[in-house]
Amino acid sequence: MNPPDLNDSLSRTLASWxxxxxxxxxxxxxxWQRIRNHSRDTWAGYLRxxxxxxxxxxxxxxxxxxWAGHSVARAQLESSREQMVVNYLGNLDPRVMxxxxx
Amino acid sequence: xxxxxxxxxxxxxxxxxxGYMAFRTSGDTAVQQALAKGDAMEWLRTDFRLTxxxxxxxxxxxxxxSVVCEEHCRDIQTATRTRNxxxxxxxxxxxxxxxxxxxxxxxxxxxxSAIASHVRQCAAHMSPxxxxxxxALVLPKIKxxxxxxxxxxxxxxxxxx
Numbered sequence: 001m002n003p004p005d006l007n008d009s010l011s012r013t014l015a016s017w018x019x020x021x022x023x024x025x026x027x028x029x030x031x032w033q034r035i036r037n038h039s040r041d042t043w044a045g046y047l048r049x050x051x052x053x054x055x056x057x058x059x060x061x062x063x064x065x066x067w068a069g070h071s072v073a074r075a076q077l078e079s080s081r082e083q084m085v086v087n088y089l090g091n092l093d094p095r096v097m098x099x100x101x102x
Numbered sequence: 103x104x105x106x107x108x109x110x111x112x113x114x115x116x117x118x119x120x121g122y123m124a125f126r127t128s129g130d131t132a133v134q135q136a137l138a139k140g141d142a143m144e145w146l147r148t149d150f151r152l153t154x155x156x157x158x159x160x161x162x163x164x165x166x167x168s169v170v171c172e173e174h175c176r177d178i179q180t181a182t183r184t185r186n187x188x189x190x191x192x193x194x195x196x197x198x199x200x201x202x203x204x205x206x207x208x209x210x211x212x213x214x215s216a217i218a219s220h221v222r223q224c225a226a227h228m229s230p231x232x233x234x235x236x237x238a239l240v241l242p243k244i245k246x247x248x249x250x251x252x253x254x255x256x257x258x259x260x261x262x263x
Contacts, residue, residue, distance in 0.1 A: 043105050043108060043109075046105035046106075046109070047105075047109065050109075054109055054113070057113060058113045058116065058117075061113050061114070061116075061117040062116060062117050062120045064117070065117035065118060065120045065121030065124070066120045066121060066123075066124040067124075068121055068124075069120070069121035069122060069123065069124030069125035069126075069128065070124045070125070070128045072125055073124070073125045073126075073128035073129055074128060074129065077128075077129045077133070077134065077137070080134070080137040080138070081133075081137060081145075081149070081239070083137075084137055084140070084142060084145050085239050085240055085243055086243060087140070087142065088142040088145070088146075088240075089217070089240060089243050089244060091142065092164070092167065092171060092217055092220065092221075
């Protein structure tokens with residue numbers, strides 16, 4: 001057991017002790033960052049976090065796919081039309097018919 | 103990483119669906135069906151948006167042209183046989199062979215003029231825009247007739263050959 005005067009000294013020291021930690025200016029941002037990091041644990045959170053990038057990528061992919069589908073359909077139609085014109089004229093052209101006739 | 107792959111897959115699926123829809127919905131379904139069936143008259147009706155009156159007039163033109171077509175066909179065949187016979191005969195008269203060649207060439211020119219005139223008459227029954235498009239499709243091929251494939255489409259009329 002400490003002597004009484006030592007206890008008094010400790011008490012005084014403790015009573016006069018003040019802690020003045022420097023304020024951390026990044027405290028709030030760090031808290032929000034932790035919250036955001038946690039929210040990325042879900043797919044919706046991941047998408048929210050990368051909304052701009054994925055929006056641009058999805059937009060480009062959809063426009064490209066739509067254009068490609070349209071172009072392929074047009075090319076097929078043109079090809080069928082060309083063949084139809086050839087066959088159509090073949091039926092009207094005596095020169096072709098004369099070649100075919102035995 | 104798993105969300106990156108999932109999102110990539112989702113975007114790919116959506117883009118593929120959009121591409122397929124664009125493929126299916128591009129163009130005129132009626133024209134595509136006529137082309138798939140190989141029905142030339144239906145193709146004309148749908149692709150050039152013919153009214154019933156226009157369609158009937160063009161069909162009548164085609165029907166009456168088939169008589170002319172038959173005549174020309176017969177003439178070309180006769181001239182070609184004559185020329186071939188002269189070519190095959192040993193010691194045939196070169197002047198006669200040249201005349202036979204000229205006759206075949208002349209008949210071909212006559213045919214080309216006749217069919218060009220016929221399609222122009224058909225185009226005259228269409229709307230100006232459709233007629234122009236129709237002529238742009240058929241006239242170059244009339245000039246290039248040697249490249250024409252044997253006909254295998256239905257003109258919905260009796261071809262008298």
